[in-house]
Amino acid sequence: MSPSPRTDALASDQLSVEHLLGIKDLIPADIDLIFRTADGFKEVLGRPIKKVPSLRDITIANLFFESSTRTRVSFELAEKRLSADVVNFSSSGSSVSKGETLIDTVNNILAMKVDMVVMRHPDPGAAVFLSRHVGARIVNAGDGTHEHPTQALLDAYSIREKLGKVKGVRVLIAGDILHSRVALSNIFCLQKLGAEVMLCGPSTLMPKHIEALGVKVERDLDKALRWCDVANMLRIQLERQGGDGIANFPSLREYAMVYGLDLARYKRIGKDVVIMHPGPINRGVEVSSEVADHANSIILDQVQNGVAVRMAVLYLLAARIPRNAV
Amino acid sequence: MKPVTLLASKALSLTITRLCHQLIEDHGDLGTMALIGLQPRGVLLARRLRQELERITGRPVPAYGELDITFHRDDFRHRAAPPAPSATALDFDLEGRHVVLVDDVLYTGRSIRAGLDALLAFGRPATVHLLVLIDRRFSRELPIAPDYVGRWVDSIGDQRVTVEWQESDGRDRVLLHTTGSDTPTASDIAQGSISDL
Secondary structure (H helix, E strand, C coil): CCCCCCCHHHCCCCCCCCCECCHHHCCHHHHHHHHHHHHHHHHHCCCCCCCCCCCCCCEEEEEECCCCCHHHHHHHHHHHHCCCEEEEEECCCCHHHHCCCHHHHHHHHHCCCCCEEEEEECCCCHHHHHHHHCCCEEEEEEECCCCCHHHHHHHHHHHHHHHCCCCCCEEEEECCCCCCHHHHHHHHHHHHCCCEEEEECCHHHCCCCHHHHCCEEECCHHHHHHHCCEEEECCCCHHHCCCCCCCCCCCHHHHHHHHCECHHHHHHHCCCCEEECCCCCCECCCECHHHHCCCCECHHHHHHHHHHHHHHHHHHHHCCCCCCCC | CCCEEEECHHHHHHHHHHHHHHHHHHHCCCCCEEEEEECCCHHHHHHHHHHHHHHHHCCCCCCEEEECCHHHCCCCCCCCCCCCCCCCECCCCCCCCEEEEEEEEECCCHHHHHHHHHHHCCCCCCEEEEEEEEEEECCCCCCCCCCEEEEEEECCCCEEEEEECHHHHCCCEEEEEECCCCCCCHHHHHHHHCCCC
16 A cells, blocks of 8 residues: 555655754755755745744744844744744853853753753854753754854755755855854855865965865965855954954955955956855955845845744754653 | 545546536636645645636636645644645735635545645635545544535545545546455445446
């Protein structure tokens, strides 16, 4: 007897992981599943009522130990549009500043019956650490300079939407690679989907031995731009510069002249390179206003897709939470 | 146990034609009607209905849509894997329209409940009616009743009805499967014998 297509055929459609800690842990089928699910949510977001009841019995805590506007709002909207109950927590004014440990903070919140935790933390590995010590599903919303998986997913999703595919696409990631969790997650994600990745930036902002990840490294931005189909212009992370007391570049003005993308440089490429930026933009530094607002820029599509992709991640992770016996 | 054929190809096509005539009887020139198939299997029936309505009336069906109910289902986390979403295509305003929701098999009524929920996220239709090819009577878990029915089936819990279509499965037919051979019922035999046109 053939199984009913309504249920059994979908039995393998679930994530291979219980937490989203980094893109490194995902298999390509996971990313594909997230994208297909996000397509469904993207359609939901176009409805007059942009809300579905899927996660109405799930409570999610957003723990932001580092400032964020876009990611926090995007996660919160995604959670609310899935009908989850949401509690927000940011480190300023909390007991973290009174010396409580991370595990204690989170366990106190979990004692109030929270099912999932979305966490941003300044320390690399904080999400992995937490996943080993508390009994909730963890979504990494950025851990220091390590990974920012949902950003990489929405970036790749936006490329797929704009160009129809990711496989074989040449993606340039330019700028402050050293301090960027977006860059690392993007490299893993794009490579798993079969894209080619090139990095470009000043050598002081390029991690040593990054070629070992299988990416090309180019110092000359003009050459790199001629090579690529998509240019993801990373933000200079001013708040993370010169931690060791030494500046990584002489001045913002000099950085903008050598590694900034303005309209004149964009026109010199001679083809329609897609412009991306993970935000927030330092206008006039990594990209000029004309380029950020150019017809080939998909910067605002990235923001819009972020909600759908995060809904897909939360939905698929929640599906793996066992139901409480009543 | 060998599945019993409830509707063979010719009977199925006659049933679809009859349902179309009923729709025309109730909705006249179909001007304010909206035909909406539920994903994934109801749309196959809805597409047939649309084709047949266009053949009979000689005009295109003015409002036709396909609705995905995945995120409105009530069995999320009750099953091994989350249901995968299908596409929704509803590019007309529901306001004031007489919606006919289309699904292949009506069983517990839960899909239709989810379908109503999903539908109302698009607006406020004047009325909503339900058309199903197969109504498995006496197995409802919610107070939902169909308005247009292709065929009634009295089936027991471990039986299953599958609707196969030329487009997706290679042939048109409706089958009743019985798992486990210990309790064959009188109803599946009776249902089978009257349907082999």
